[in-house]
Amino acid sequence: MRQPIAQGRTQKLDSKRHASAQEILDAAATAFSERGYAATSIDDVADVLGCTKGRIYHYFRTKGDLFIGIHLQALEWALEAVGPTAERADLGPEEKLREMVHRHAMHLMNRASYMGPAQYQIEMNLASEGRNKDEQMARILKMRRQFEAYYATVVEEGIAAGAFRGTDANILVKAVLGTINWMHVWFRPGGPQDSTVERERTAAELAEFAVRGVVA
Amino acid sequence: MRQPIAQGRTQKLDSKRHASAQEILDAAATAFSERGYAATSIDDVADVLGCTKGRIYHYFRTKGDLFIGIHLQALEWALEAVGPTAERADLGPEEKLREMVHRHAMHLMNRASYMGPAQYQIEMNLASEGRNKDEQMARILKMRRQFEAYYATVVEEGIAAGAFRGTDANILVKAVLGTINWMHVWFRPGGPQDSTVERERTAAELAEFAVRGVVA
DNA sequence: GTCTATAAATAGATAGAC
DNA sequence: GTCTATCTATTTATAGAC
The missing domain is CATH 1.10.357.10 (Tetracycline Repressor, domain 2)
Incomplete structure (x- = not known):
């Protein structure tokens, strides 16, 4: 079983209605810094943000762009x-x-x-x-x-x-x-x-x- | 299209009939050092050796073992x-x-x-x-x-x-x-x-x- | 001991509902 | 703008032929 990255790091988005590219980049940086780029899935990044990957692909076309x-x-x-x-x-x-x-x-x-x-x-x-x-x-x-x-x-x-x-x-x-x-x-x-x-x-x-x- | 790792590094096995665990480890080290562990497939390692992955799994049970x-x-x-x-x-x-x-x-x-x-x-x-x-x-x-x-x-x-x-x-x-x-x-x-x-x-x-x- | 074929799981990316 | 569902490709690992 794989260890989750998110643990308590899920962004509190109460103050904003929508995600921003910057918040997604922050989450990706957190995930990549823990697992490395290749081993991190887009779903992992989504987990850190507490959302699904649809949101990420709305702002970034590919994983490489992140x-x-x-x-x-x-x-x-x-x-x-x-x-x-x-x-x-x-x-x-x-x-x-x-x-x-x-x-x-x-x-x-x-x-x-x-x-x-x-x-x-x-x-x-x-x-x-x-x-x-x-x-x-x-x-x-x-x-x-x-x-x-x-x-x-x-x-x-x-x-x-x-x-x-x-x-x-x-x-x-x-x-x-x-x-x-x-x-x-x-x-x-x-x-x-x-x-x-x-x-x-x-x-x-x-x-x-x-x-x-x-x-x- | 992906760049191959092997390029001219395929082991010459003329002097030995069979591969050894050491030769496989050498090939894996070469491949991992170029792409990183997560991004390297067992097929990549096999390419470096100039064989197929059946040979590798005969000596190592998992990629992690390599x-x-x-x-x-x-x-x-x-x-x-x-x-x-x-x-x-x-x-x-x-x-x-x-x-x-x-x-x-x-x-x-x-x-x-x-x-x-x-x-x-x-x-x-x-x-x-x-x-x-x-x-x-x-x-x-x-x-x-x-x-x-x-x-x-x-x-x-x-x-x-x-x-x-x-x-x-x-x-x-x-x-x-x-x-x-x-x-x-x-x-x-x-x-x-x-x-x-x-x-x-x-x-x-x-x-x-x-x-x-x-x-x- | 090495190969081919394939099973099973995972992940990048897209389509379309809401 | 975000979600669910899904397509497609890749990859780890295994089974069995040679």
Whole structure:
């Protein structure tokens, strides 16, 4: 027998008469983050919402559209979280990287249900199957490249300025990203010790780790 | 139309008359590492082997058994790769951690097809569904805890000795593990720049990053 | 030991009632 | 806008031929 996803998470829709695309996307993110995209059925998503799949198909034509929608939203938020810091001219490489990692980590914790599925990059291939998804796939890849470019730029600036170790910018970037992105495996929102203060402490800790890993 | 997995990877079985469980596990690992467990069908695995699924079901009763077999093998190898170093008494915390990370990273690259699927911990819940899988699941979890304990111990030793920053051993361990485990997302065996020398360099780079992240 | 054929269940997607 | 009913394809697993 399969464990239900919904458990107490069914949306209270009293205040609104109709579902919105955003509410459906939220439910899909919750379901995908628990089971993974491929193993989640549309009926599972409907269960989280407390409705039947007819409602979902009214807003999204395919299951892949749900996945793409979650990715786009997650990346949009991620770029908003990190981009402004990456583009600040008043910060040195070390302080800039520290704040980027801190904000990135906070984003991953605050939007865990969206960011979790967005880490399963293998499953993107599944979601992109079918007619004319290429355009949105290109958008996702472009945003992901932009996001990584923020990190690549600050690391390269740091190396050029002599502030960071000048070994291999590429691997340093992957190391920093791994430090943060791996959170989707071990961080559980609403866990026993989860709180705003604790999240800030975790983010600061990871930022310190990453900065020390790259400084000269 | 779906992309085939097999492409040129069909096993040459000329030297052996019959398939072995190990060969089937290899094929499953290849298939799972490319598509993920849930999205891979038994027919996909059979395609990689260049046979039909009758052969696979002769050796493995369920799809979940394949996944569990891959996990057990991956973790067994991982413990072999890191355990001996973790238990050496002649190394200080810094040098011990450096070598553990180096060996761990090498293992991840050398056994990428097995280690990739083993990172998708969410899918373990799927594979463990069905009758009496609990015992093997417990074995997997025990091995995973043992593996993490190796890192926890060296980090705690380092903190106690004053060699590592004494902030939060738990998060430091997760940060180190993330640095390495995230490789399954970006490292592609047989890629354009892949070579033994390059793998050693990558492992050394990640080890340096991780050690610097924790030293006082 | 490996294959073909098939049973049984599940899931993506659609049609049409309300 | 949401639901029920259903079509169709896929997939896990089994039975039995070779």
